[in-house]
Amino acid sequence: MSLALSTNATISAASPAPALRIGLIGFGCVGQGLYAILQQVPGLGFEVGRIAVKSPDKPRSLPKEAFSFQADELLHDPALDVLVEVIDDAEEAFRLVSTALRQGRRVVTANKAMVAQHLPELVALQHEYGGTLLYEAAVCGSIPIIRTLDAYFGQEPLRSVSGIFNGSSNYVLTRMGQDGSEYAPALAEAQLKGFAETDPTLDMAAFDPRSKAIILAAHAYGVLLQPDQVLNLGIENVSATDIAYAAIANQKIKVVAGLYLLPDNQLTVLVTPQFVDQSSPLYAVDDEFNGVVIEAEFAGTQFLRGRGAGGHPTGSAVLADLAALRGNFHYAYPKLAAAQLGYTTDLEIEIYLRTDDELILDQLGFTDITEEADEDGYIVGFVPLDALLQHRDRLRQAGAFVARTGNVRPATQPADTLALAEVE
Numbered sequence: 304m305s306l307a308l309s310t311n312a313t314i315s316a317a318s319p320a321p322a323l324r325i326g327l328i329g330f331g332c333v334g335q336g337l338y339a340i341l342q343q344v345p346g347l348g349f350e351v352g353r354i355a356v357k358s359p360d361k362p363r364s365l366p367k368e369a370f371s372f373q374a375d376e377l378l379h380d381p382a383l384d385v386l387v388e389v390i391d392d393a394e395e396a397f398r399l400v401s402t403a404l405r406q407g408r409r410v411v412t413a414n415k416a417m418v419a420q421h422l423p424e425l426v427a428l429q430h431e432y433g434g435t436l437l438y439e440a441a442v443c444g445s446i447p448i449i450r451t452l453d454a455y456f457g458q459e460p461l462r463s464v465s466g467i468f469n470g471s472s473n474y475v476l477t478r479m480g481q482d483g484s485e486y487a488p489a490l491a492e493a494q495l496k497g498f499a500e501t502d503p504t505l506d507m508a509a510f511d512p513r514s515k516a517i518i519l520a521a522h523a524y525g526v527l528l529q530p531d532q533v534l535n536l537g538i539e540n541v542s543a544t545d546i547a548y549a550a551i552a553n554q555k556i557k558v559v560a561g562l563y564l565l566p567d568n569q570l571t572v573l574v575t576p577q578f579v580d581q582s583s584p585l586y587a588v589d590d591e592f593n594g595v596v597i598e599a600e601f602a603g604t605q606f607l608r609g610r611g612a613g614g615h616p617t618g619s620a621v622l623a624d625l626a627a628l629r630g631n632f633h634y635a636y637p638k639l640a641a642a643q644l645g646y647t648t649d650l651e652i653e654i655y656l657r658t659d660d661e662l663i664l665d666q667l668g669f670t671d672i673t674e675e676a677d678e679d680g681y682i683v684g685f686v687p688l689d690a691l692l693q694h695r696d697r698l699r700q701a702g703a704f705v706a707r708t709g710n711v712r713p714a715t716q717p718a719d720t721l722a723l724a725e726v727e
């Protein structure tokens with residue numbers, strides 16, 4: 304068959320390539336989301352060859368014969384062209400994915416905790432055995448942020464990459480802010496809608512967006528971080544008092560992950576609640592939506608917004624990876640090769656802290672108090688970032704709520720107070 308373009312030009316339509324056979328490991332929210340998309344849009348060139356699940360007795364939308372109960376069978380099935388790993392167990396996911404990569408296989412995963420913990424090994428396995436691992440679905444659901452940073456901005460210095468990287472906590476904050484909902488029912492809704500992790504502490508205490516920030520640090524800056532190097536504070540202890548404090552100043556509380564390039568080629572990364580005002584594009588990112596602001600040296604500011612969680616949006620990102628694999632795409636990790644940046648936490652950041660625990664106040668060591676209100680039990684001022692890192696667990700256990708104002712300064716030069724945006 305040929306398509307006429309003009310009087311003397313034609314394009315020959317190649318016969319369609321055989322469908323890629325997928326081995327799908329995990330049939331929960333994301334696995335079913337991908338499966339539904341492939342059923343709804345036939346002819347995409349992908350076929351679900353086999354599906355592995357864990358529990359034989361769980362009621363499912365497909366007959367029992369459709370499933371294998373041993374993921375390893377899929378690993379060793381030569382008739383499968385690509386494996387999609389979407390289970391909720393990071394350790395087992397690493398075993399499965401690393402075994403597949405050792406066979407030189409093509410693999411897609413959505414497991415950010417696994418990727419963040421094992422990125423150096425996963426990169427090395429791809430180099431050694433020639434397989435490919437893609438994980439766009441692991442960061443910000445449907446937003447194509449990893450490929451944007453890796454391929455599009457692979458050569459350009461970035462001043463910052465910041466945003467809302469967790470749909471569940473954003474959903475809870477939106478319900479509390481818009482409807483006056485209590486924390487617990489709002490979280491139950493996020494779980495019911497399939498946004499939350501099996502252990503929702505990962506979302507609410509900001510472990511999940513920390514994993515995503517670590518992945519982006521590798522692609523945006525070529526810096527490989529261990530989870531413990533990055534401060535993560537969440538919203539488990541947020542209250543109506545905190546939401547009202549923000550609202551009085553026409554602000555919202557959002558869990559913001561920030562990757563900031565500081566002077567002297569130092570990167571810092573932190574994930575905490577933050578007061579966001581209407582001048583920020585993140586202000587209007589509500590419900591389970593995520594948003595990412597890229598401040599690039601030459602391109603200027605770019606903002607991406609989209610659904611950050613849920614079966615269909617995440618299935619869409621997995622589908623995009625499958626299509627990319629068919630085109631032999633792989634991450635180039637261009638900045639990893641350059642590896643020119645250091646990492647620092649030697650900063651003081653301005654925080655709002657609400658607590659009735661005198662000990663934690665002493666331990667954090669405020670260097671400057673900006674505002675204090677005894678009756679509501681909050682204090683605003685500068686604390687060393689290292690003190691927050693050291694006392695993170697105690698803050699959680701003590702029921703304290705922390706949000707940053709956005710101001711930061713080098714720990715050694717307390718007079719130079721700057722907004723992070725200005726430091727960038």
Ligand SMILES: NC(=O)c1ccc[n+]([C@@H]2O[C@H](COP(=O)([O-])OP(=O)(O)OC[C@H]3O[C@@H](n4cnc5c(N)ncnc54)[C@H](O)[C@@H]3O)[C@@H](O)[C@H]2O)c1
Nearest residue numbers: 329331332333355356357389390391413414497612613617
């Ligand atoms: N839900 C989302 O919106 C979303 C978005 C992006 C990424 N993710 C990630 O995708 C992965 C899956 O998330 P989900 O929401 O679908 O979780 P889920 O809990 O809905 O489903 C996971 C499924 O994996 C199964 N499973 C566990 N171990 C298994 C094994 N060894 N073999 C086969 N099946 C196994 C579980 O029984 C469960 O049914 C997680 O890593 C999650 O962090 C989820």
Ligand SMILES: N[C@@H](CCO)C(=O)O
Nearest residue numbers: 469470471498500612
């Ligand atoms: N639990 C995650 C899923 C998407 O990664 C979230 O709420 O953002």
